[in-house]
Amino acid sequence: MSSVLDCSGPFAHRNPRLYVYFTTLYNARAYYPVLAIFFTDLGLTLERFVFLNLMWALAIFALEVPSGAMADTIGRKKLLVFASCIMVVEMLILLIAPKNGGALLFALCILNRVLSGASEAAASGADEAIAYDALPEEGREDAWDGVMSAAMRWRSVGFFITMILGGLLYDTAWLAPVGLHIPPEVSHRLPIAVVFVQAIACVFITLRLDETPYSHADLGQRCRSAFRLTLKTAKMAFTTRNIAVIIVGGLLIDSVARNFATITSEYYRLIQIPEWSFGLLGALSGAIGFFVPSLARYLNVRFSPLGVLGIAAGVTILSLSLLAPAWPWFGLLPAMSLMTMLGLVGFTVSRHLHASADSSQRATLLSVRGLAFNLGYGSFSLAFSMLLAAMRKTAGDDAFRAALLWQLPFVAVMIATFFIWARLTKPREIASAD
Template identity: 35%
Template sequence: MSSPELLLPMPHNARLFVWFRLLFNCRFYYPVYTVLFLDFGMNLEQFAILNVVWAVTIVLLEVPSGALADVLGRRNMVVLAAVLMVVEMLVFAMLPVGGPWVFWVFIVNRVISGSAEAMASGADEALAYDSIPEAEQSNTWPRVMARLSRWMPLGFIVSSLIGAFVYDASSVNRALAFLGWEHADLAKEVTLKFPIYLCVLTAVLCLMVTLAMKEPADQGARVHPTFRENVRASLRGIREAAAWIWRTPVPLLLLTLGFLLDSIVRLFYTVASNYYRLIGLTEASFGVVSVLSSLAAFFTVHWMEWLVRHRSSKFNFALVILMVAWGLVVLANPLPGWWGILAIAPLLLSMRFFQFFLSHYLNEVTSSERRATVLSFRGMTMNLAYGAVTLLFGWQTAYLSGRLGVGSEEPQVFAAALKWWPWWFAGTMLAYFLFRAWRVRRLGVSPDSGR
């Protein structure tokens, strides 16, 4: 990018979009997420149920909320997402530790949280993108995504370090003693809520950011006078967006490749700690790996931006496919110690590159009136694919556990499971290219056909 372009002001909604994503996603309790729920009195089975409730809520509401955003206004949906986040955090903060009814309050909390995620999905990005003058969108949006991609890793590092610190009672008491409170003796039942209190603050800030956003001038023309008409328009928008995706090669192929790549990389992120143990890293170093990965993402953002400006979408997605394939081959043949981390660096970075490319190319071919709905389809398909792959991984480990005659938590079971991953990925990529050829031939158009 040239120096004059770097100095161009960022559009109002685009700047606020970056702040919204940071405040909405960088939560202080993430580094202690599982143990936090257990400390509230949940067991692992209940924790799993809560995650299922959260995921199902998102899947059920994601596309309908995107369609409503295209009718009622994207700003309204983003504000609603922030309001729900405030309610979610307040419920979390006021919940007492233990008690027979805590699980059911957490069910309500997870429904609210999933609803907030669904309301924001697609609407925030569509609002920011359509606030950019149409003639400037292709040049300005990479700048917006670059800024977001730079600050998100740093946001996660800061929130994770602070969240983990204030959660630990001994660390907080030592800090208070250093500051002059000699008899500081806060109990764990007190400090475990400190990350949540910080999230209440960020939720309020998030709401303030959304209230400062502005709806594009042409959005009001889409709103209908009655609730029933707005619902009907939203349902019609879902059907029309789905039909457009199915008959238009670029969005169909982007979404298909999207959930295939996203699902396997997200599965690795989910079980990454098992891989770190497998290659001999101590648990104390897991956080170091996360920080190094985030810093690597921060320093490679300019590569992503350069690639969308100077290389074709085919080249860029081929690069991501190669990054993922390389990483999966390394997982199947792991190297010991930190060499094993260095070798999977392309895999750790692949998700950042992929999300950057997908956002750019999908927004580029999607018209304004259906943008939030289409972006919600992106989120829904990815979540469904990730859920399916996670289930397959569970069945795979159960099968290998029985075949090897050891418990499913044993390292050799996980190592054996990783041997299958490159073959799975090769099979899904072959299926994608066969589907691509079949669909393009049926439509009788170029695979690069957009709107």
């Protein structure tokens, strides 16, 4: 981590250094440990909250790949500045959203999710690409492993700090013994206010980035080039066996783990964890994530990409089976284990896609990955929302626990089917893109 601060190694170049700062502030958000209960305490049902994740995914679907192609044709820096500005607006919406505001509240929450998806789409791919292409070509792959490892560790530290801060700010009951009382209607917005400040910092960071080479054709040519690049890259991604396996396998595991990550605060309530400790648990998860890059690098050197995904899939299914009983306190172990898979899968997929991409289409390929992952996440969130609604009719107040149980066989069959397909499909059976 010190190499980032002393500007040594790959961080002698400005863009990789600023990329680490940006990805830390952009991703380590103080409201994450209370995400689900923030929206439900505002007045939404859990089903509506999970439905909002679908709105987020639809925004990704519409903008992810086009934004990546535009980054490769009009400039990565412009897309990142745009993403940071949208982040400012989405946080402002949550700061002013009325509690128990009925249709207005739901509409504002949908707008927040759509803007969040648009911001994520603009940043996805462009951030890694602008850092990767700033590295010298000689030894670039090893240097990028170093950049990714440093970024993951910085994000872990960022999560450690913001998770503690977010949980303590949301539930200020711990201040009562010293005679301080902050009304819930104020304390519940404090984590959002922290992220609002982070968003402003992201704007200033992205403005300092050095632009990497891109097409300087006129607007019409840029649009046509972006469209052609999108189609070509999408075709290449899903007709080249090695890339398709990485993307599809990664999204299956990521969608399950990420859906659970968005509802962890509700799960913590279910297993009788006090709310003030949610941030501490998020910080613990971030501390565990600090060691994931070393593990991920070892596994990716020791095993094939499919082998690493197999390990991640096994841990995912085991974690889900231990989550379903919702044992008080013990349920924390499988919850932490499942969320750790996000880092392992993300490292594996990014490492192998970078090795497969040409510079001219790097951001676009990464955006194809982002599109696939977010569609998988949105689809799984929709399915989980429908499952919750169905369980509400049969299990009543125990619907959440029942939904956790019933998702297990579905996930197991889905992942098993993928690995059967991956093993039976030979590289020669899928033609490479032109």
